[in-house]
Amino acid sequence: MTTRRLRLAAALAASIASLASAQSAWQPDKPIRVIVPLPSGGPSDIVLRGAAVYMQATLSQPIIIDNRPGAAGNLGAAEVARASPDGYTWLWSTDTLMTVNPHVYPKLNFKPEDLLPVMRASSFSQTLVCNPGTGIKKVSDLVKAAKQKSVTYASGGAGSPGHLSTEMFKAAAGIELAHVPYKGPAPAMQDVIGGQVDCGFLAGPTVLPMVRAGRLTAVAVSGAKRSPLLPEVPTIAESGYPGFDATFSLVLFAPRGTPKVAIDGMHAAMASALKQSDVVERMHQTDQEVLAESPEASAARVVADSQKWRIVVRKIGLQVD
Numbered sequence: 001m002t003t004r005r006l007r008l009a010a011a012l013a014a015s016i017a018s019l020a021s022a023q024s025a026w027q028p029d030k031p032i033r034v035i036v037p038l039p040s041g042g043p044s045d046i047v048l049r050g051a052a053v054y055m056q057a058t059l060s061q062p063i064i065i066d067n068r069p070g071a072a073g074n075l076g077a078a079e080v081a082r083a084s085p086d087g088y089t090w091l092w093s094t095d096t097l098m099t100v101n102p103h104v105y106p107k108l109n110f111k112p113e114d115l116l117p118v119m120r121a122s123s124f125s126q127t128l129v130c131n132p133g134t135g136i137k138k139v140s141d142l143v144k145a146a147k148q149k150s151v152t153y154a155s156g157g158a159g160s161p162g163h164l165s166t167e168m169f170k171a172a173a174g175i176e177l178a179h180v181p182y183k184g185p186a187p188a189m190q191d192v193i194g195g196q197v198d199c200g201f202l203a204g205p206t207v208l209p210m211v212r213a214g215r216l217t218a219v220a221v222s223g224a225k226r227s228p229l230l231p232e233v234p235t236i237a238e239s240g241y242p243g244f245d246a247t248f249s250l251v252l253f254a255p256r257g258t259p260k261v262a263i264d265g266m267h268a269a270m271a272s273a274l275k276q277s278d279v280v281e282r283m284h285q286t287d288q289e290v291l292a293e294s295p296e297a298s299a300a301r302v303v304a305d306s307q308k309w310r311i312v313v314r315k316i317g318l319q320v321d
Helices: 003-021 043-059 071-082 139-148 161-173 185-194 204-212 260-273 277-285 295-316
Strands: 032-036 063-067 089-094 115-124 126-130 152-155 178-181 199-203 217-221 248-255
Touching: 032 043, 032 071, 043 063, 043 089, 043 115, 043 260, 043 277, 071 089, 071 115, 071 248, 115 260, 115 295, 126 139, 126 161, 126 185, 126 204, 139 161, 139 217, 152 161, 152 185, 161 178, 161 199, 161 295, 178 185, 185 199, 185 204, 199 204, 204 217, 248 260, 248 295
Parallel strands: 032 063, 032 089, 152 178, 152 199
Antiparallel strands: 089 248, 115 248, 126 199, 126 217
């Protein structure tokens, strides 16, 4: 093992030892399951697996990460909503599960009020990219092109962050763009690269390598802040649309009725884990900003974003059976 790896290993061990010595008031006595209603290997999954190492040390119990993808997260959410509220089952998901899905799916298999936001852990935005052949380099270029001809945009699917970000932008700019939905941001990106679709609001980590390789042009980001991975790329708000903010979040939820001591203990364990340098770096590399908000602030933000996206969903008449 190299000297650098020895130092990293020693630092990790020291961090875990420090966390273990600061035990939470909550003392769970069996493994804790966190359901992730998304496929494994994505940004949310990568961050949680890094944080779980430290959370296990704090709580003195294994953190079992259980990926249950399906129906835009609704299947995993339903399982947590039905779970016993004893502190041993949690949900880790993008906020769209609660801010978008209730407006899009007329027959949810769970009640949103049965899930309580425990922590808004991070925030992230979408990156507007275009095929270099379109000549679109700025937001004003896209608006001008859309007013002169038909311009298409790709998204990771109906109701995805990229789809909603674009629809919000269309309304702000007073333009029309033709939606081409895909099953995820990766295939959407490939068709923008190939020229089958002109542009798309897509996940930053997905498109970043292609932007750096010159195969995509990064035009803007959807959130209120610039991306640390693409600091030279402006926000939509900076590009002539003040107040525009299509920011998304990763949120930890609990079944309603979960004891406060368990919520406080899990929040404290995750907040501490999110401060660790390697977890912060994982989040940076997946284009996320660490937040670790309180349950009260997290719930307020979920309510506010739900109201915002309800307006967008109704405007475009989006509904999924």
